[in-house]
Amino acid sequence: MARGRDRFDAHVAAVHALGKDISRRAGSVCELCGGGDDLRVIEVPPMDEEPDVDAAMLACARCRDVIEVKKLPRDTGDLRFLEGAVWADPLPVKVAALRLLRRLAENDVGWAAECLDGVWIPEEVEERLGQ
Ligand SMILES: [Zn+2]
Secondary structure, three states: OOHHHHHHHHHHHHHHHHHHHHHHHOOOOOOOOOOOOOEEEEEEOOOOOOOOOEEEEEOOHHHHHHHHHOOOOOHHHHHHHHHOOOOOOOOHHHHHHHHHHHHHHHOOOHHHHHHHHHOOHHHHHHHHHOO
């Protein structure tokens, strides 16, 4: 058990260590919505064993809630920033935005479905989405 715990701690530390690079990439704002509330680095699956900037992003408290707690806000219009985030350059941001948009579209959110219709998804992104 102790070994698993050590490995977990090492992993958390390694994710934390990405913070500087990711904050620079993000311009120290949430990479999904541009907000600045309680920013933290989160991992965006699929992850390798070693944390990597291509599988992590900077996210604010609200976006972490939506991504990790898998709880959609009552007013899904609050998430329309995803229409812009989906065009972001960093791979993990694109992947996270697309996953959320698909979840919204599955919940019959019209603007999310429309946005997905209009977005071109590169193959490498599509591969990651399936994982
Ligand atoms: Zn955010």
